[in-house]
Amino acid sequence: MKIAVGSDHAGFQLKEKIKSYLIKKGYDVIDVGTDCSEVSVDYPLFAHKAALLVSKQEVRFGILCCGTGEGIMMAANKIKGIRCGVGYSPEVSKLTREHNDANMIAFGARFMNENDVFSSIDLFLETPFLGGRHQKRVDEIECFKDE
Numbered sequence: 001m002k003i004a005v006g007s008d009h010a011g012f013q014l015k016e017k018i019k020s021y022l023i024k025k026g027y028d029v030i031d032v033g034t035d036c037s038e039v040s041v042d043y044p045l046f047a048h049k050a051a052l053l054v055s056k057q058e059v060r061f062g063i064l065c066c067g068t069g070e071g072i073m074m075a076a077n078k079i080k081g082i083r084c085g086v087g088y089s090p091e092v093s094k095l096t097r098e099h100n101d102a103n104m105i106a107f108g109a110r111f112m113n114e115n116d117v118f119s120s121i122d123l124f125l126e127t128p129f130l131g132g133r134h135q136k137r138v139d140e141i142e143c144f145k146d147e
């Protein structure tokens with residue numbers, strides 16, 4: 001399975017650890033950057049690069065890191081077809097697959113415990129979407145037009 005990872009400077013160290021973790025587990029990882037923690041960069045650029053790989057189905061899932069997980073999640077969700085949640089606990093990370101059919105997940109390097117992040121990633125990647133009543137709600141997200 002192919003997975004895109006991306007971060008800003010604040011999420012860089014966590015993104016690198018996630019990348020190693022995924023590679024050890026046998027996933028095929030595409031890293032869209034950033035490449036260091038010293039240079040301040042804008043998280044939307046990396047969110048959009050990873051999200052486009054997901055939306056074009058070049059990868060199955062995307063994993064993003066910034067300081068809080070919030071900004072990079074918001075930027076990813078601007079790309080059509082992206083459903084990105086903040087994985088603020090392992091249980092929620094599982095639920096965002098089961099209920100929301102999330103195809104991306106974001107983590108906040110400055111606020112989250114690394115062990116929880118790795119547990120969240122395992123659950124996120126291994127949990128199927130439940131469909132049923134949740135499918136209708138996901139469809140409602142996708143077909144909304146404000147004009």
Ligand code: RB5
Nearest residue numbers: 010066067068070071072
């Ligand atoms: C960078 O300082 C920080 O604003 C960013 O990583 C993120 O937390 C934004 O949502």
